[in-house]
Amino acid sequence: MSNEPRQQIHDSTAPSTDTRDARIGEGLDNRFNSKLREAFGASPFILTKFDQFMNWVRGNSMFMLQFGIACCSIEMMSTYAIKHDIDRFGAGVPRASPRQADVMIVPGTIVSKFGPRMKRVYDQMPEPKFVVGMGSCTISGGPFQEGYNVVKGAEEIIPVDIHVPGCPPRPEALVYGVLKLQERIKNSESSPVVVKPYELEQFGDLPQDELVQKLASEIDEDDLVMRYNWADSP
Amino acid sequence: MSTDIEPPRTAETTEDELEALIGDRAIARDDHLNAPGFVINPDDVQDVLADLRDEAGFDHLSCLTAQQYEDRYESIYHMKKYVDPTQEVSVVVPTTLDEPTSQSAEPVFRTADWHEREAFDLVGIDYEGHPDPRRILLPETWQGHPLSLDYDQTKPQVVTLSEYENPIQPDHIDSESDTMFLNVGPHHPATHGVLHIKTVLDGETVLDVDPDIGYLHRCEEQMCQQGTYRHQIMPYPDRWDYVSSGLLNEWAYARVAEDLADIEVPEYAQVIRTMGAELCRIASHMLALGTFALDVYGDFTAVFQYAFRDREVIQDILEDLTGQRLMFNYFRLGGVAWDLPEPREEFIAQTRDFLDELPAKVDEYNDLLTTNEIFQIRCVDTGILEPEVAKEYGCTGPVARGSGIDYDLRRDDPYGYYENLEWDVVTEDGCDNYSRVLVRMREVEESAKIIEQCLDLIEEWPEDEREVQANVPRTLKPDPDTEVYRAVEGAKGELGIYIRSDGTDKPGRFKIRSPCYHNLSVLEQMVQGEYIPDLVASLGSLDIVLGEVDR
Numbered sequence: 001m002s003n004e005p006r007q008q009i010h011d012s013t014a015p016s017t018d019t020r021d022a023r024i025g026e027g028l029d030n031r032f033n034s035k036l037r038e039a040f041g042a043s044p045f046i047l048t049k050f051d052q053f054m055n056w057v058r059g060n061s062m063f064m065l066q067f068g069i070a071c072c073s074i075e076m077m078s079t080y081a082i083k084h085d086i087d088r089f090g091a092g093v094p095r096a097s098p099r100q101a102d103v104m105i106v107p108g109t110i111v112s113k114f115g116p117r118m119k120r121v122y123d124q125m126p127e128p129k130f131v132v133g134m135g136s137c138t139i140s141g142g143p144f145q146e147g148y149n150v151v152k153g154a155e156e157i158i159p160v161d162i163h164v165p166g167c168p169p170r171p172e173a174l175v176y177g178v179l180k181l182q183e184r185i186k187n188s189e190s191s192p193v194v195v196k197p198y199e200l201e202q203f204g205d206l207p208q209d210e211l212v213q214k215l216a217s218e219i220d221e222d223d224l225v226m227r228y229n230w231a232d233s234p
Numbered sequence: 235m236s237t238d239i240e241p242p243r244t245a246e247t248t249e250d251e252l253e254a255l256i257g258d259r260a261i262a263r264d265d266h267l268n269a270p271g272f273v274i275n276p277d278d279v280q281d282v283l284a285d286l287r288d289e290a291g292f293d294h295l296s297c298l299t300a301q302q303y304e305d306r307y308e309s310i311y312h313m314k315k316y317v318d319p320t321q322e323v324s325v326v327v328p329t330t331l332d333e334p335t336s337q338s339a340e341p342v343f344r345t346a347d348w349h350e351r352e353a354f355d356l357v358g359i360d361y362e363g364h365p366d367p368r369r370i371l372l373p374e375t376w377q378g379h380p381l382s383l384d385y386d387q388t389k390p391q392v393v394t395l396s397e398y399e400n401p402i403q404p405d406h407i408d409s410e411s412d413t414m415f416l417n418v419g420p421h422h423p424a425t426h427g428v429l430h431i432k433t434v435l436d437g438e439t440v441l442d443v444d445p446d447i448g449y450l451h452r453c454e455e456q457m458c459q460q461g462t463y464r465h466q467i468m469p470y471p472d473r474w475d476y477v478s479s480g481l482l483n484e485w486a487y488a489r490v491a492e493d494l495a496d497i498e499v500p501e502y503a504q505v506i507r508t509m510g511a512e513l514c515r516i517a518s519h520m521l522a523l524g525t526f527a528l529d530v531y532g533d534f535t536a537v538f539q540y541a542f543r544d545r546e547v548i549q550d551i552l553e554d555l556t557g558q559r560l561m562f563n564y565f566r567l568g569g570v571a572w573d574l575p576e577p578r579e580e581f582i583a584q585t586r587d588f589l590d591e592l593p594a595k596v597d598e599y600n601d602l603l604t605t606n607e608i609f610q611i612r613c614v615d616t617g618i619l620e621p622e623v624a625k626e627y628g629c630t631g632p633v634a635r636g637s638g639i640d641y642d643l644r645r646d647d648p649y650g651y652y653e654n655l656e657w658d659v660v661t662e663d664g665c666d667n668y669s670r671v672l673v674r675m676r677e678v679e680e681s682a683k684i685i686e687q688c689l690d691l692i693e694e695w696p697e698d699e700r701e702v703q704a705n706v707p708r709t710l711k712p713d714p715d716t717e718v719y720r721a722v723e724g725a726k727g728e729l730g731i732y733i734r735s736d737g738t739d740k741p742g743r744f745k746i747r748s749p750c751y752h753n754l755s756v757l758e759q760m761v762q763g764e765y766i767p768d769l770v771a772s773l774g775s776l777d778i779v780l781g782e783v784d785r
Contacts, residue, residue: 056630068427070450070781071476072519075560078549081542113373114420114428114449116395121421131641137452143469146460147453148380149372168560200395211390215375224395226377231388 059185065101066094070108070137072168091178098124109137109144110151116226119200122158133160134179136167140146152233157198200224241368246321247290253291256282260400267493267718276329279337291315292323293625294451295343297747299732300353302382307359312719316625316639319647330382331424338364345628348755357379371448371784386613413441418781420449423768424529427780440761440769445754447783458744463491463710475782477723481510484565489649490720490731491567494712500701503569508651509688510555512681517548518725519674522777526671527603529774530612544595547588554581569703575772582689592682613668617760620665628752631727633776636670638663643723655687667775709739725748726777746785
């Protein structure tokens, strides 16, 4: 591009005057008539708050955690692969390490043995972090809800921002869920991080009952454990 | 119609010979629908199993079912021959409720190791002489045995995180030894899901691996025992091997339940089943190929995406046929849910288009992978699995065929429409990672042949004979105490199901014999002494899917 001003502005000031009038002229909302606007005149500029800008950036550049659990991960892989190509939405590079990721898609059934592990992976992700629950199993346990070993939804352990229902959801549904998450991030919304029913605790801190006393010889007091109260699960 | 493909048969071991062989050690008979059954004392297990293997040639311990009755525990060893899986025998070992101890079969069949650990874990039978009597699917600290009769599911459980040892913690560095302990998984890109491999390394060489499974144990057997035969069980098989092998798995349940309830499936439905199942096999092998390339190349951009491109086409076809992309739920007892979608010509043309394009695509994969020197360096002569070892560990499917074991249930124990079609069983003698990949690639072509023939049949089938479902009663209540074990050739190998009916409309015991479970158990034999990158390649070439390993 040359350094010459654009022709129409060089020849006449009318277009820029029109634009300025349209932006800060009579009868318009006063809130937009800032000193900055007067100084800039017709030149386009954007006013934003820094955190809004950050959220916009965040929403459009999401690093997913490469996290395959069960059936839904096959559809999740389809979502990453050609045809559906979630990269189009700025969310396409799966990260193998939780420390580099900021979105975790939970694609599958959480069972008792995996619960503590998922919590640990979630804890390792840097803030701000977001979770998309993929499939019925992460909502309620899905078809396996009555199983003796199945956690009744990922939300028993970690906060979930977006639930994508289906068994499994189609890739289109997951794309929609991710877009919804981006929308929420841009609007600075996220699920509050609260204490979940199942937390990692030190074994010594568990309330003493029959089960804890029985296991006392096997588990060290400092060991992290997760205690499942199946009877209280919804 | 002529049978174009003849299974190799050996002289059949008759029931009289079996009776003579087992002799006094049989305390009673307990015949199953599929095989003669002999009840023996818990002390004679090793003896009888060794005799059956050495004298009568039953070299395949296909499955071990453990279950609890009101008055006893029972372990059933389902035995077959690799040369002829239609010859079967069941060895039934009852134990008392007070002292459920039975002799371990591990010294005779290595595969009994994991079988018996699972039986102990879920049902609670102790196996005396077992080298490693730990839980396998549930956490070590679990209380009770969930498939025993008195298990209370509402009781709380405590699960620890300490079993995930940290290799750089001071207490893991032993000044005396120069080995290193390394966790691979349970959340790791190379493990194809949630598998945890405890690895001991000496430099870069693998000394020992111990696969730690159960991170996806979602109680499939319990779910099936809670469902009614007619409709409620069929959705679950889709979720065992979820790598779009849905129809293959559904067939496993359909076959066993149809045998149990004596249902005859119309021929037309069998043709559709055969076609759908083979489409699933192609999709499954494509994914195996794509993820294997990802494992050995770290190649997310070419082969992986190519494989998914081709899978998408199959998934579109299957979606047209069944209405779902992945969890088809298309088979019904006695047939399939519905006929081909209208307009039929379009569906058939679309499928033929796919088959026409397939050879060019296979060539492309061969260019990219199998003829590629780098790929060959990674795969040829790594992860050696000798046929004897494979048999001892109960390996089946492409893993066994890659070791030269000519074993394919589609031909050897025919079901569906396979025996009327022209196709070959693919075997390779290399016994290495490369052979297993080649077997899958060539099986894709064989599957394409089968689909082609099925399409011809479907096209010519007279319109008024297109019967997709047999007449099946609304509620199935098989006679009490009927027991049957049946297997089909899934994408990963022999997928078997044992059902015991208890007179109600739900199974009394539903046991799944998963091919991946046994294919994974052989990993330690394949990687000892290899480099750690070969561990990843070997694991990838086994093509396990954790949903089926853990069930």
